[in-house]
Amino acid sequence: MSSSEENVRLAAGDVELTISPRNGCRIESLIVGGAELLRQGPRYGCFPMVPWCGRVENGMFHDGAVTRQLPLNAPPHAIHGTVRDLPWRTARKESAGAVFTCELGDPWPYTGRVTQMAELTADSLTLTLCVEAYDESFPAQAGWHPWFARDLGGEDVRIDFSPAWQEERGENHLPTGRRIDPLPGPWDDCFGMPDGVSVALTWPGQLELTVASRAEWAVIYDEQREAVCVEPQSGPPNGLNTHPRLVTPIDPLEIATTWSWRRL
Template sequence: MSTKKITLTAGDAEATVLPDNGGRLGSLRLGGVELLRQGDRYGCFPMVPWCGRIRDGRFHDGATVHQMPLNSPPHAIHGFARDGAWATARTAPDEAVLTYDLTDPWPYPGRVTQVFALAPDALTLTLAVETYDSSFPAQLGWHPWFQRELDGTGVQIAFDAAWQEERGADHLPTGNRTAPRPGPWDDCFGMPDGVDVTLTWPGTLELNVTSPEPWAVVYDEQEAAVCVEPQTGPPNGLNTAPRLVTPLEPLEATTTWRWRRL
């Protein structure tokens, strides 16, 4: 794995961007305290051109069926841009812009742009996918791995959702919606007014994850980390709730993490 990295700073916040490791955020430190689980597979990676699992790795575009590699058998998961090297388009002390060209096995040409903008009290991430050729369905999202404990304090997760996608034995939504249930979760929630989830490490830090998008997967089944994943559609959404990328209209999404010390 390449050690190439971009370091952003704003106040006592420091973010490390790793273009060669899937365009992921490798680190976010506040006053020297690391918020993200460390490791090549962790940090916070972009999910593009789809989020979560695609059932059997197949999605429909009209009458055409496309098969993606089964990187989480029997499904395909989280896109593949997280596995590639991204190009660095621009950097500043508190901002970085990366690009990634969609290639095989994705059947459509397109370009993904990701922007990291750091402030002393917030980080804003933006993703956009555009095409100058055929229109195609796509999804965008982020998969952050937040530390379960900071300074020995365990995290508390709070949010209000309009519904929870019922999860089948294959970890994919069944199409039924239920009232939100207590965790532990590896579940997709509907938030029609926008994603709004608060992580609190009592006495240490409060982190608010927001996005205009109406979907978030919350995952807290792991001992080391918890995940809050804003995205443009639910798992298997290329088949059930696709968003279209056209030459006239790119697909764009954004999320902001805002923090305050307690």
């Protein structure tokens, strides 16, 4: 299957998943037992964040002695990477699984490839991202930005998680570098979970969904009426500067998340 032109639909039991390769390999829809779990719209669903997550301060990061400038798509910062704005290629598709690839390049100043794999069962979805460097090593991050519907036609969703700390957020919306005790919401904040991300979303009387990952960081965003976001990622916002992870031609960056659900 060549192309970024067609949506890819996966199914398992009464679960249906739709991915749009041409719209940044975004999950457009996740329907469980007839209920749509994701906020609908071309900017929503769930998109991969690569090669950085969240904001990069003033769109600038340092690679050794070299300073790199990224487009300011959330002035005065750069936000959420580049691949959500690029068409992807469908490399493989089966009834309940698929693999997609995207080439890294301008405006990212390095070449490489990103692979996203989706594996669906009747009670879970596992997503995997792999970031590879072709010739030149570079700092990078990877993660996901899902927009879960705040309600499924009943009570609002409840969020439950137990982070080890919260990254203090400065007036510029970036972590200050200070770790503080977790504060009550609403949040647009990054939390540290050194034993791995685990966040439970409960729609009372309907569904419980757990977002899990071996990654140690998650951004929780619940300031909008329509949706809440639980974003597992390989480092904190502005991490290209504060928590860089070097991707080399022999050492790719890999991250996975599993969403598991049960009916209530």
